[in-house]
Amino acid sequence: MAQGEIGISKLVLIGGSAGSLEALLDIVSNLDSAMQIPIILVLHRKSSSDSLLSDLLSTKTKIAVKEIEDKEKVQAAHIYVAPGDYHILFEADGTVALDDSEKVNYSRPSIDVAFESAAEIYGASLCCMLLSGANSDGTNGLRYVKERKGVAIAQAPQAAEVAFMPQNAIDNRVVDYVLDNKEIANYLNRLNAEKA
Amino acid sequence: MRTEIHITEEQLQLLLNSLWDLYGYDLNNYSKASLTRRVTRLMALDRFPSFAELLYKVKSDKHYLKHLIEEITVNVTEMFRDPPFYKALRNLVLPEIASKPFIRIWHAGCATGEEVFSMAILLHECNLLNKSLLYATDINPDVVEKAKKGIFPISQMKEYSENYMASGGTGDFSQYYTAKYDHVIFNKSLRERMIYSTHNLVSDSSFNEFQLVICRNVLIYFDKDLQSRVFELFDNSIEQLGYLALGAKETLKFSGIYPKYKQVEKEKIWRKEK
Numbered sequence: 001m002a003q004g005e006i007g008i009s010k011l012v013l014i015g016g017s018a019g020s021l022e023a024l025l026d027i028v029s030n031l032d033s034a035m036q037i038p039i040i041l042v043l044h045r046k047s048s049s050d051s052l053l054s055d056l057l058s059t060k061t062k063i064a065v066k067e068i069e070d071k072e073k074v075q076a077a078h079i080y081v082a083p084g085d086y087h088i089l090f091e092a093d094g095t096v097a098l099d100d101s102e103k104v105n106y107s108r109p110s111i112d113v114a115f116e117s118a119a120e121i122y123g124a125s126l127c128c129m130l131l132s133g134a135n136s137d138g139t140n141g142l143r144y145v146k147e148r149k150g151v152a153i154a155q156a157p158q159a160a161e162v163a164f165m166p167q168n169a170i171d172n173r174v175v176d177y178v179l180d181n182k183e184i185a186n187y188l189n190r191l192n193a194e195k196a
Numbered sequence: 197m198r199t200e201i202h203i204t205e206e207q208l209q210l211l212l213n214s215l216w217d218l219y220g221y222d223l224n225n226y227s228k229a230s231l232t233r234r235v236t237r238l239m240a241l242d243r244f245p246s247f248a249e250l251l252y253k254v255k256s257d258k259h260y261l262k263h264l265i266e267e268i269t270v271n272v273t274e275m276f277r278d279p280p281f282y283k284a285l286r287n288l289v290l291p292e293i294a295s296k297p298f299i300r301i302w303h304a305g306c307a308t309g310e311e312v313f314s315m316a317i318l319l320h321e322c323n324l325l326n327k328s329l330l331y332a333t334d335i336n337p338d339v340v341e342k343a344k345k346g347i348f349p350i351s352q353m354k355e356y357s358e359n360y361m362a363s364g365g366t367g368d369f370s371q372y373y374t375a376k377y378d379h380v381i382f383n384k385s386l387r388e389r390m391i392y393s394t395h396n397l398v399s400d401s402s403f404n405e406f407q408l409v410i411c412r413n414v415l416i417y418f419d420k421d422l423q424s425r426v427f428e429l430f431d432n433s434i435e436q437l438g439y440l441a442l443g444a445k446e447t448l449k450f451s452g453i454y455p456k457y458k459q460v461e462k463e464k465i466w467r468k469e470k
Contacts, residue, residue: 069445069447070416070445071419071420083445085444086445089227089229089230090229091228091229092205092228097227097229097230097416098416099229099230099233099270099417100270100272100413100443101230101234101272113233116202117233120202120232121229144202
């Protein structure tokens with residue numbers, strides 16, 4: 001893909017770990033409220049904080065925010081939060097499936113698992129982003145996203161509270177763009193505008 | 197760097213067809229996303245250089261089948277997983293069925309048995325164990341054999357003990373097992389109230405009536421059609437005023453049997469009222 005060109009993303013996944021919450025709140029608050037492209041957040045955290053996270057994000061945007069449920073169809077104009085303690089997988093019919101198999105990279109949900117499964121189904125119409133974290137989860141996932149012609153984005157390490165996770169993806173050369181929070185929001189807004 | 201071989205939808209279908217044609221295992225209504233991932237994982241684990249070699253192995257070696265089924269279905273479980281769930285069983289469900297002369301409980305999809313032992317401990321502490329029978333079933337013969345033994349790694353006991361206390365456990369968790377080297381074996385008094393067997397939720401029918409059916413984190417691996425068939429099977433296996441308990445992210449809400457059931461507070465537990 002030529003620099004600056006934006007693909008036809010139908011689905012955006014954002015993975016984050018330690019230190020990603022602040023960044024997410026920042027990004028979400030800058031999203032165009034007419035955002036049509038569904039965004040799914042896959043975050044490492046304690047399972048008990050599920051509804052808390054949706055509630056917190058809701059205060060920053062007019063876009064509908066909800067925890068995604070097993071067998072739910074991914075719909076336009078939604079920000080979904082993947083539930084804690086389950087992996088999230090994607091089906092060909094546009095629904096998601098939850099999975100409680102072994103942790104991957106000490107994590108459930110694992111960002112690798114989510115990115116790889118989504119790449120399987122959405123291929124070139126998938127955009128995945130990796131935010132702050134202290135873990136190497138997400139790098140293999142981004143590699144597969146790129147293999148399947150999707151777009152891979154890392155949060156600029158200097159903008160990340162914990163730089164390790166996005167830096168690891170950058171060092172492994174599996175990233176198309178490196179963007180700070182504001183640029184990530186702008187990128188998504190542009191994606192949405194071009195899709196419309 | 198991993199070089200995983202990702203299988204295609206067509207390849208998965210070939211594998212499923214073989215499992216059905218050769219062995220009568222019907223995994224067609226399992227989540228395709230989950231199966232795709234598990235088969236990819238299995239191919240990496242068993243070092244198959246290509247999908248064709250896996251398929252050949254499946255077709256030519258019937259002993260490989262058990263291993264394959266065990267690996268492509270998910271058998272992750274723990275004791276007192278999700279402590280508030282067990283607290284709800286202890287405080288809201290067991291008191292309601294305590295007056296029964298005899299208590300039958302079915303753990304459908306019991307995997308390696310951790311939840312069955314948790315339940316037996318709960319029953320023991322409510323003074324109900326001696327009049328209870330725990331039927332525990334799974335599609336995998338090997339995990340059922342494992343479950344039956346009641347032997348678990350000692351390394352897990354710290355976590356399980358914490359879960360137990362968080363679930364409202366009234367005793368000392370270590371009284372329920374004897375440690376030996378790196379494993380523990382749970383007491384015979386718990387094991388002798390359990391009946392283990394293989395049972396396939398896809399093809400086998402109801403085999404008894406229960407006061408409580410527990411099936412947690414099994415239905416998420418099924419598609420909606422199979423889910424609704426299994427709900428019917430459970431409904432046929434639950435007596436009037438009996439209970440159905442599901443996993444943290446599963447619900448009865450969109451099923452055909454929903455109108456007959458009432459949710460127990462905000463728990464993933466429903467009571468059959470019609």
